[in-house]
Amino acid sequence: MLKINGTDSDSAGKTVEQYIAETNYNLSRIAVEINGEILPKSLYGSTVLHDGDTVEIVGFVGGG
Amino acid sequence: MILDEKQAKRYVRHFALKEIGVRGQKKLLSSKVLVIGAGGLGSPAILYLASAGVGTIGIVDFDSVDFSNLQRQIIHNTRNIGIPKTTSAQNAVKALNPDVTVRLYDFPVTPDNITDIISEYDFILDCTDRFETKFLVNDACVLAAKPFSHAGVIRFEGQAMTYVPKKGPCLRCLIGEIPHDAVTCKDAGVVGAAVGVLGSVQALEAIKFLLGTGELLCGKVFSFDGLTMQVRVHSIPHADPGCAVCGNTPKILSLSENRNDYQIHSCDTGGETV
Numbered sequence: 001m002l003k004i005n006g007t008d009s010d011s012a013g014k015t016v017e018q019y020i021a022e023t024n025y026n027l028s029r030i031a032v033e034i035n036g037e038i039l040p041k042s043l044y045g046s047t048v049l050h051d052g053d054t055v056e057i058v059g060f061v062g063g064g
Numbered sequence: 065m066i067l068d069e070k071q072a073k074r075y076v077r078h079f080a081l082k083e084i085g086v087r088g089q090k091k092l093l094s095s096k097v098l099v100i101g102a103g104g105l106g107s108p109a110i111l112y113l114a115s116a117g118v119g120t121i122g123i124v125d126f127d128s129v130d131f132s133n134l135q136r137q138i139i140h141n142t143r144n145i146g147i148p149k150t151t152s153a154q155n156a157v158k159a160l161n162p163d164v165t166v167r168l169y170d171f172p173v174t175p176d177n178i179t180d181i182i183s184e185y186d187f188i189l190d191c192t193d194r195f196e197t198k199f200l201v202n203d204a205c206v207l208a209a210k211p212f213s214h215a216g217v218i219r220f221e222g223q224a225m226t227y228v229p230k231k232g233p234c235l236r237c238l239i240g241e242i243p244h245d246a247v248t249c250k251d252a253g254v255v256g257a258a259v260g261v262l263g264s265v266q267a268l269e270a271i272k273f274l275l276g277t278g279e280l281l282c283g284k285v286f287s288f289d290g291l292t293m294q295v296r297v298h299s300i301p302h303a304d305p306g307c308a309v310c311g312n313t314p315k316i317l318s319l320s321e322n323r324n325d326y327q328i329h330s331c332d333t334g335g336e337t338v
């Protein structure tokens with residue numbers, strides 16, 4: 001099990017890209033923080049989620 | 065530079081701060097900051113920079129003041145409806161602090177003009193209202209090695225980060241491609257006081273950068289939800305080696321070659337700063 005935005009998830013083994021593809025998140029409007037650090041965008045395809053990870057989805061908004 | 069009697073009174077609350085003092089005040093007075101967008105973010109940012117005595121403030125906006133702006137764009141007022149936002153903002157700055165030299169750019173930033181404009185300034189504030197322009201500012205600043213503050217806000221929430229060349233990530237390191245389908249404040253609504261938080265954060269980042277004091281939001285993302293009062297600072301200590309503009313083998317080498325990317329795709333092309 002890992003935690004995504006505070007909720008238990010059984011996404012261990014998936015890449016970040018695979019996990020996001022299964023959600024309603026728009027890839028280009030979020031950053032993904034894993035265990036306290038935001039993951040650079042180019043590493044989404046090669047970064048695998050592990051049991052015990054704490055994942056936060058950080059939304060970006062474009063107004064101003 | 066010698067501060068006159070009025071200046072000595074005006075900035076007295078800065079003198080008490082060990083991070084500013086008389087020396088820091090002189091630094092601010094000889095600094096140049098560019099604010100792109102005199103809307104929701106730009107209004108408080110420009111006012112705080114002017115009140116702090118930042119000596120030269122450039123203001124970019126191509127829009128005119130409309131009644132619908134006044135719910136949040138606090139630099140403008142009812143008397144200035146219909147006049148250019150640049151002129152309206154200049155009036156407010158002049159009334160607030162005659163020490164400040166204001167330079168106006170009464171047209172939008174484009175891939176062709178932005179590099180020349182930013183080259184005149186020490187620090188840039190991206191106070192624009194849509195991702196396409198935010199990425200234009202990001203890419204221009206990365207390519208010209210200029211530090212800048214990013215912010216975005218919608219409804220009650222927003223985020224801010226600061227780019228410092230060679231010191232941390234840029235906006236593309238964090239979000240990659242431009243979200244062309246993003247909702248704008250016009251569609252979604254926005255609360256003035258929430259935009260004010262982010263605009264103030266941007267002014268504070270500029271002041272700290274100019275003084276060389278404190279910790280910038282470089283390698284960090286400040287995210288703020290005014291509805292729940294959740295405030296977080298997320299860490300991203302390193303730039304993305306695979307970043308399209310600041311990475312090891314960048315795909316974006318010039319703004320003009322990448323100009324299609326900055327085209328505004330959303331349904332509304334009015335370009336009103338929120």
Ligand SMILES: [Zn+2]
Nearest residue numbers: 234237307310
């Ligand atoms: Zn980058």
